[in-house]
Amino acid sequence: MFFPVSSRAINPTEIIISGSCFLSMAVAAYASLLSLTRILESIQSPARLHQLRLDTKQIQCLQAKVKLLLDFLGVYGQRRSQEMEDLARQIADAAEEAEDAVDPHVVDQLRDGSQDESHREAAFSSFCQDIDKVIAKIESITKELMMVKEEWADPQEQKPIALLPLGSSDALSSIDKNSTVVGFDEHLVRVMDELTRDEPDLQIFPIVGMGGIGKTTLARSIFEHPYIVNHFDMRRWLTISQENRVRKIVLDLLNDVKIEDDNKKTLAELGSLLYKKLFGRRYLIVMDDVWNTNVWDDLKLFLPKNENGSRILVTTRLSNVVVSLSSKKPYMMDFLDEDKSWNLLCQETFSQESCPYPELENIGKDIAKGCKGLPLAIVVLGGLLGKSNMTRESWELVAKNLTSVANLEDDDYCLRILSLSYHNLPIHLKPCFLYMGVFREDYRITVSKLAKLWVAEGFLKSIKGKSLEQAAEAYLRDLIDRNLILIRTYGHGRNIETCGIHDLLRDICLRENEKENFMRSPKVQRAYIGSGYDMCFACGRNPTSHKIDLNEVHVASQLTSLVSVSVCNTCRNMYPSLTRVRLVRVRVIVRRRGFSRESYEEILHPTNVRYLKVKSSADWEFAFPSTMALLWNLQVLTFGLKSGLPKAVLPPEIFDMPQLRHLIAPRKSVFLPDRTGSQGSVSMTNLQTLFHITNFRCTEEIIQRMPNLKELKVSYYGGTGSMEWSYYCLYNIARLRKLESLFVGSNGLLSLENLRFPTSLKELRLYGCSIRWEKLKIVGSLLPNLKVLTLSKNTYKGPEWNQVEGEFPRLKVLTIFDCHLVWWRAENVQFPNLESLVLSFMWKLEEMPSVIGDIPTLRSIHLESCNNSVVDSAMQILEEQQSYGNESLQLYVDEKQI
Incomplete structure (x- = not known):
C-alpha cells in the first residue's frame, strides 16, 4: 500500500483519469527508487554487514528519504504537469547516482584486501561524501514537491476511479479465465462445420479481420474443441506473426520427434521428416497471425495432401494474403x-x-x-x-x-x-x-x-x-x-x-x-555481448557501430580490467559518456567458441548485474574465476550450454554470494565445490532454486546455509558401493523444511535407498534411483502435500508394486516412465485426488488396476508405447466409467484420444 505524503486523507488506491496521456519519467523514477531500495536493503543484510563498512545511520537516513519519495509518487505520480515531469526526472537521476556510489564501494571492500589502510579510509570517506550529496539532492527535491503538492490538493481537480486492492489469493493456479466465447457461438459452429466437411482434399480455410476482433480466440476455441480433437489424428498450433522462421516452424511441428543433431540438418532434411510424420494422418494445422505468404510457400512443400480431409486454418488481418493462400472464400469476422x-x-x-x-x-x-x-x-x-x-x-x-x-x-x-x-x-x-x-x-x-x-x-x-x-x-x-x-x-x-x-x-x-522514458535507460535494458552478437551494450536491441573502451568511462578506475563493449548510435548520442553502464541489470553473454581466460573476466562487468545468463556452444569445460563474488548483487545465474557440454565449474566463492536466489543450469553440466568446513562462508538465505547440480554433497553444513531452498535438482554419476553413495549425504535433504520441488537423478549404478524427503514437498521426480517398490509406501505416507510424482528409468526396481490404502492423499499427477514393473496391485481406491495418470514405455506391465477407474477426480489417462494388455485394461476402465454416466474421463493412446 502507498501512503500519502500530505495530511489530507487520500485513498491509496485512487487512480486519476485526467487527459490523453500521463507524465513521462514518473514510472522510470518510481522503478529507480524501488531498485535503490533493494540495494540499500541488500548492503544492510546480516550476510553483508560483517563484510562491508557502512555509516549505518547515514544509509538509514537515505532509506527514509527514498521511502518518502516512493510514497509521493504512489499518490501523485500520475499527475500531468511540467512540475511533475521535472521532479520525476530529478528523482530518477538521484536514485541512479546513489546506486552508482554504492557499487564501487561494495566491490572495493570485497576485494582481496591488498589495499592499504589509508586507501581504504579515503575510499570510505569518498563514499560517505557521495551519499551525503545524494541525500542533499533528495532533500532539495522533497522541498520542491512539498511546494507543488499544495497546488494539487484541490479535491475537485482529482477525479479518481477507486480500484479494488490486490486479490487475497496468491496462487496463480486460482486464475481460470472464462473459456466461454461470448458472441462467438455462431462463428464457432460455422467454422467447425467447414473444417469437418466430407471433402478429402487438403484445404486452407482463412479467418480474416482487424486486430483485436477475436480471430485468435475463435481459432483457439476451435482448436481445443472436443469434436475437433476427436476428428483429427494430429493438431498443431503455429504462431507466424511478421517474422519468417520456417526452420523453427518445421521444428515446432516435429516437437515430439527425437532428432539427433537437429542443428546440423538442412531444412530439406527436416521437411522430409515432417512429411513422413504427417503422411497418412488427418491433420489440422493452425497458422495464426499470418502477414504474408512466404512461410506458407516454403512449408507447403513438406505437407502431404493425403486426401483424407486434412485442413490448414489461417488467421490474418490482410485480405490480400487470403487471395494468395486459398481460392476458398474467407470467413470474415464482424464487429x-x-x-x-x-x-x-x-x-x-x-x-x-x-x-x-x-x-x-x-x-x-x-x-x-x-x-x-x-x-x-x-x-x-x-x-x-x-x-x-x-x-x-x-x-x-x-x-x-x-x-x-x-x-x-x-x-x-x-x-x-x-x-x-x-x-x-x-x-x-x-x-x-x-x-x-x-x-x-x-x-x-x-x-x-x-x-x-x-x-x-x-x-x-x-x-x-x-x-x-x-x-x-x-x-x-x-x-x-x-x-x-x-x-x-x-x-x-x-x-x-x-x-x-x-x-x-x-x-x-x-x-x-x-x-x-522507462526503457530508454541502460539501467533497465538487457545487454547482449559475445562473438556473433554485435548488439548494443546499453539497449540490447540495435546493431552497433562503435566500440567504447570502458577506460573512457569515469567509473573505469574501479574495474579490475578493461573491456570493450559495443554501443549503437542511438545510445551513444543519448548517453555520450555511458556513466550508467554499471547499472545494467540483466545480461546475456554469448560465446560461440567458448571462453578464453580474458573472456572469463568479462563476466565480472558490470559488477552490479543481477541476472546473468552465460551461453556457450563450445565442447570444452570452463571454470568461473574466483573473483566471481565481486558480482555482489547477483540474484540469478543461469546457463545455456551445449547439450551435456561444456561442464561449468563454479568456484568456492559461490557460497559467498548471499543475494543469489536462483542458480539454473542444464542437466549434468554444473559442479559445485565442497565447502564443508571452510571459514568465512555466508548464509545463503535468499537461495530458492538450485538446478542441475552434479554430484552435490548435501552435508549438514551446506544444507543449513540454504534454509529457504524451494526447488532442488541434483544428479549423481559414479560407480557402485554404499560408502561412495553415503558420501553425498542425501538423507540431509529432509532438513530442507521449505523445499517444494525435488528432482534426484542417477545413472542407475547408485542406489538411493537412504534418500529422505521433507514433508513440505509438492513435486517429486526420481530418475534411475534403483529403490525397491515396497519403499514407495514410505514415500506415500510421509509426504501429505505431494501433488506431482514422476518415476523414471527404473527409479523403483522389482516386478511388483502392492499399493497400501492411504498413500498419496493429495497426489494429482502420477507419471511412470520406463520402469520394469510387471504387476501393479491395488484392492481399494488409491490416490483419492488423482487427476492425471501417465504411463510411458511400460513394456512389461501386464495391466492397470481396475480400481483406478473409481477415482472420482480422475480426468485423463495417457498411455505411450505400452503393452497391448495395458491398453486393453485402460479401455475396460473407460467403458465401465462411461456405462456409469462418467463422460469426463479421457483416454489417450499414443497421443490419440480414444
Whole structure:
C-alpha cells in the first residue's frame, strides 16, 4: 500500500483519469527508487554487514528519504504537469547516482584486501561524501514537491476511479479465465462445420479481420474443441506473426520427434521428416497471425495432401494474403452488435452475462457501445471495470474518456481505448506491464522466468510477508485479471505455465515506454555481448557501430580490467559518456567458441548485474574465476550450454554470494565445490532454486546455509558401493523444511535407498534411483502435500508394486516412465485426488488396476508405447466409467484420444 505524503486523507488506491496521456519519467523514477531500495536493503543484510563498512545511520537516513519519495509518487505520480515531469526526472537521476556510489564501494571492500589502510579510509570517506550529496539532492527535491503538492490538493481537480486492492489469493493456479466465447457461438459452429466437411482434399480455410476482433480466440476455441480433437489424428498450433522462421516452424511441428543433431540438418532434411510424420494422418494445422505468404510457400512443400480431409486454418488481418493462400472464400469476422458487446462486457466485469447493479446498466451499455464492437477493447475495459468499486462516478469517467476518442480511425481508436487501462493501473503495476515490451511479438514467456526478471530489475514493490517472487506472481495475477496479460499455457494442477501479451497491447507498451522514458535507460535494458552478437551494450536491441573502451568511462578506475563493449548510435548520442553502464541489470553473454581466460573476466562487468545468463556452444569445460563474488548483487545465474557440454565449474566463492536466489543450469553440466568446513562462508538465505547440480554433497553444513531452498535438482554419476553413495549425504535433504520441488537423478549404478524427503514437498521426480517398490509406501505416507510424482528409468526396481490404502492423499499427477514393473496391485481406491495418470514405455506391465477407474477426480489417462494388455485394461476402465454416466474421463493412446 502507498501512503500519502500530505495530511489530507487520500485513498491509496485512487487512480486519476485526467487527459490523453500521463507524465513521462514518473514510472522510470518510481522503478529507480524501488531498485535503490533493494540495494540499500541488500548492503544492510546480516550476510553483508560483517563484510562491508557502512555509516549505518547515514544509509538509514537515505532509506527514509527514498521511502518518502516512493510514497509521493504512489499518490501523485500520475499527475500531468511540467512540475511533475521535472521532479520525476530529478528523482530518477538521484536514485541512479546513489546506486552508482554504492557499487564501487561494495566491490572495493570485497576485494582481496591488498589495499592499504589509508586507501581504504579515503575510499570510505569518498563514499560517505557521495551519499551525503545524494541525500542533499533528495532533500532539495522533497522541498520542491512539498511546494507543488499544495497546488494539487484541490479535491475537485482529482477525479479518481477507486480500484479494488490486490486479490487475497496468491496462487496463480486460482486464475481460470472464462473459456466461454461470448458472441462467438455462431462463428464457432460455422467454422467447425467447414473444417469437418466430407471433402478429402487438403484445404486452407482463412479467418480474416482487424486486430483485436477475436480471430485468435475463435481459432483457439476451435482448436481445443472436443469434436475437433476427436476428428483429427494430429493438431498443431503455429504462431507466424511478421517474422519468417520456417526452420523453427518445421521444428515446432516435429516437437515430439527425437532428432539427433537437429542443428546440423538442412531444412530439406527436416521437411522430409515432417512429411513422413504427417503422411497418412488427418491433420489440422493452425497458422495464426499470418502477414504474408512466404512461410506458407516454403512449408507447403513438406505437407502431404493425403486426401483424407486434412485442413490448414489461417488467421490474418490482410485480405490480400487470403487471395494468395486459398481460392476458398474467407470467413470474415464482424464487429459485435450492441447486445453482444454488452453481454461480453458483463461477462468480463461480473463473470455473468447481466449486470447485478441496476444503476450501472445504462452507463455500462454506453461504454460497451463506445467500444464499437471490438472484442479486445471490451475485454480490456471489462478488466478495468472489474477492478473498480462499482460506482456510477467511476464508470462515467470511463465513458467520458471513450467519447473523447470516438472519431479516431480504427487502429488509433483501439489503441486509445486500450491505453485507458494502462493509464488506470496503480503505479506499482506499470513497470511490470511496460516490461512486457522487451519481449518480441507473440513470445511465450514462462511465469517463473518473468518473475525472476522482474525481481532482478528491482522495480517490484514488496508485499509484507511475501517473497519478491510471490509478489511478482501476485502482480502478474492482477495484470491477468485486468486482461492486460494473456495466459498461454497451463501446467500441472492448472498452474499458469506461460503467458504473453496481445500484439496491440504490446504496441501500447512500446508507445508508453517512449512517453514514460522507462526503457530508454541502460539501467533497465538487457545487454547482449559475445562473438556473433554485435548488439548494443546499453539497449540490447540495435546493431552497433562503435566500440567504447570502458577506460573512457569515469567509473573505469574501479574495474579490475578493461573491456570493450559495443554501443549503437542511438545510445551513444543519448548517453555520450555511458556513466550508467554499471547499472545494467540483466545480461546475456554469448560465446560461440567458448571462453578464453580474458573472456572469463568479462563476466565480472558490470559488477552490479543481477541476472546473468552465460551461453556457450563450445565442447570444452570452463571454470568461473574466483573473483566471481565481486558480482555482489547477483540474484540469478543461469546457463545455456551445449547439450551435456561444456561442464561449468563454479568456484568456492559461490557460497559467498548471499543475494543469489536462483542458480539454473542444464542437466549434468554444473559442479559445485565442497565447502564443508571452510571459514568465512555466508548464509545463503535468499537461495530458492538450485538446478542441475552434479554430484552435490548435501552435508549438514551446506544444507543449513540454504534454509529457504524451494526447488532442488541434483544428479549423481559414479560407480557402485554404499560408502561412495553415503558420501553425498542425501538423507540431509529432509532438513530442507521449505523445499517444494525435488528432482534426484542417477545413472542407475547408485542406489538411493537412504534418500529422505521433507514433508513440505509438492513435486517429486526420481530418475534411475534403483529403490525397491515396497519403499514407495514410505514415500506415500510421509509426504501429505505431494501433488506431482514422476518415476523414471527404473527409479523403483522389482516386478511388483502392492499399493497400501492411504498413500498419496493429495497426489494429482502420477507419471511412470520406463520402469520394469510387471504387476501393479491395488484392492481399494488409491490416490483419492488423482487427476492425471501417465504411463510411458511400460513394456512389461501386464495391466492397470481396475480400481483406478473409481477415482472420482480422475480426468485423463495417457498411455505411450505400452503393452497391448495395458491398453486393453485402460479401455475396460473407460467403458465401465462411461456405462456409469462418467463422460469426463479421457483416454489417450499414443497421443490419440480414444
